[in-house]
Amino acid sequence: MRNIRTVTVIGVTGTMGANVAGIFASFGDARVFCVGRDLEKVRRTVPRIVRSVKADAIAANLVPADFSMLETCVAESDLVFESVREDLALKKEIAARVAGALRADAISGTGSSGLSITEIAECYPPEKRSRFFGIHMFNPPYTLPLCELTPTVYSDRALLSWLKTYLREKLFRTVVEVRDSPAFLANRIGFQFINQALRDAERYQDNGGIDYMDAVLGSFTGRTMPPLTTADFVGLDVHQAIVNNLYAHTADWARDSFALPAFARDLIDGGRLGRKSGGGLYQVVKYENGLRRQTVYDISTGAYRDVIPYHFPFAEQMQQAIAEGDYQLAFTRLTRNQSPEARLCLAYLLRYMLYALFAAREAGGDMAAADDVMAAGFSWCPPLALYQALSSAADVPALIRERLPEVCERMDVDRALAEIRPSRYDYRRYFKSGRRME
Template sequence: MIKTVTVIGANGTMGCNVSGIFASFGDAKVYLVSRTLEKAQKAVAKAAMSVKADAIMGNLIPADYSMLESCIKDSDLVFESVAENLNTKLEVNREISKYAGSDTIICTGSSGLSIKQLAEVFPESIRKNYMGVHFFNPPYNLTLCELIPSSYTDRKLFENVRDYVTKKLYRTAVEVNDSPAFLGNRIGFQFINEVLQYAEKYKDNGGIDYIDTILGQFTGRSMAPLVTSDFVGLDVHKAIVDNIYQNTSDYARGTFVMPQFAVDLVNSGKMGRKTKGGLYKLDVSNSGVKRKFVYDIATNSYREMIKYSFPYAENMVNSFKVGDYHSAFKTLINNQSKEAALCLEFLLKYVVYSLNATNLVGDGIQSADDVMATGFNWCPPLAVIQALFGVESFKSLAKERLSKEILDQIDLDLLLRKVEVSKYDFRRYFKAKH
């Protein structure tokens, strides 16, 4: 029974949000450990707000690092949520190891670093208690929790944590291998980063807002892919794709190279929504008038967003409005425009890469569906296959529309052989919105 939790790095976005989950759904006493008590006190208020529950304030206890020993010794579970930097996390783990008991469960919220490497800081007697527990932001809305054991993790303890996460915290728990970026971010950021590459490729057509309009909400996601990158933060985006590029070697490795213009934005401090400017920028005048700007790759400057109108997209949205999904996807397949072809190509590549990544990292064919539906709020890949009229139709489209370079590096028949019906209804993800 987990009654008391210490969250280290609780003043960060994920730290305070996860604290709220432990305190509300888990009904646990939670120590929110931050660099200063002032930061911890602010984190308490944010944690309660993140789960819309002032009633949990009594469960949330602010603490600083001088109190770490007493917090850990009083806790059943310690959750590390500091910056996604290997050396930083190793340093924090060394501190945890000083005070953790033989039965203390220790988890990292890492979004993709090696769990085995992080575990090796601990004495052998404690390594068995260490695992990755990766929540997605914001956890109140996105229920995915990737669970990552290392080769040291005690299997019975891991299963107990899975039960706790599933039955007590009401998470969608997916076990994944200890592989760079795990599964959700590997699939999601393969898609997002390749879209970013295409924004550069089509910079003379408009670039960022052009490609985001092609792949908007009507293509099965809660927000356009490059809007998602700005929401997450370009610095976080870069850390994820750099890690995957440096440590994996599958057929899509080249799609994880971040374009130089985006690297330059990161280096200049333009990292997205949190810095009030990145790929997009919102300008609010003194009178309260809002104007949306986008970074123009071709001119290396911001300009007002363009309201693109593509007939295939208009027709799809109109079909979705009346529930005619068959006509919508027929429109996408049959439209001869460059934009429709790009849209369909990206959906096909998304499914193929998801199935490939699941074979490498996941625990069964449904893993990709779970991580994308509950971690990104995107239409999951098996459901996209259904939207595109089933496995045989999808296979024909893939052979017709995907490049020879991709088809030569994958076994499409093998990837699709074990495809199952998705437990998610594709209709809830394809929005009648641009």
């Protein structure tokens, strides 16, 4: 059995590059060449890498380097992981350089979140092409253990199987093998949900828009962060890259839901990308006396205003029930309530399950894969677990036919539902009351 003793991470000053370097240096116990454009910036990144896995002991494993040393680092490495920005031309250029220096027995991979793995693989000569994979981790990998592993038609299957074991048993990743398909699996499912919410924010702008949708789809629906808060956290530019890719390269019933709404494009054009740029969908206003005020972009006026404290009876009843551990009661409230907000919320959850079932098949996985990616990559209640949760209170197939006729027309729902299996995840932890507990 081979051993990964030395790793090169290219693009280490980026968030993912730094965090993945931390995973290799800690769990992987590998010496990691940390390659970036600017050696000084790489040196300044080292403490960040150490903090990402909370381990000073790994500092000794981190070797700062710049691109002039790339070939030297690669030649010494058992594994090379490229994590530069999502630009196919740039990734291909780097792949060509890596290919020239890579040892015949080494493995290489890209952290790309959606570019064609096959096209990048083709930058390698045939014997090295078989040793190249997509290795997509989630941010932050220390708390989100998902790793989407993408082989290509050229891949050495025995090596793929070895790599899977390495990622699982040495790096403690939740490994899901996916096809080289647009955005792979987790982001395809997750950003369908998020972008649909972004589109509905525009549609329901007179009800409040962004904060309205987040209030309808709050943490009581099986997630830590509401979807548009998540988009703001991820960055609207990253969000745009993912949904544009999906809009351009998918052709299924959910395709239209990947079209970015006009107001989001305007925000991006104006440099309002989200939390990292000091404001996007939301903006925190800080006062000199230390007070902070959370404001939200009002689509209808184009200005930021205070977040509205919505009071939806269905949501409050669910939160109350969840706070007391009465999950069945919470889902009964949700499925019986006929208010527009409750119906909207339930439609999102049902569509999420169906699209996960559908996308899992498209991306080459099974239903268990859809569960793994959503739990380990998003910390959302995974689809099979959600099915179990809702089934405690309602006939879910009947609900789907009643509430999502437009999806039922375009997808073989019966066939999808026949594949439903018990989840290996416990749904209860994902549903939060959103209440402050004293």
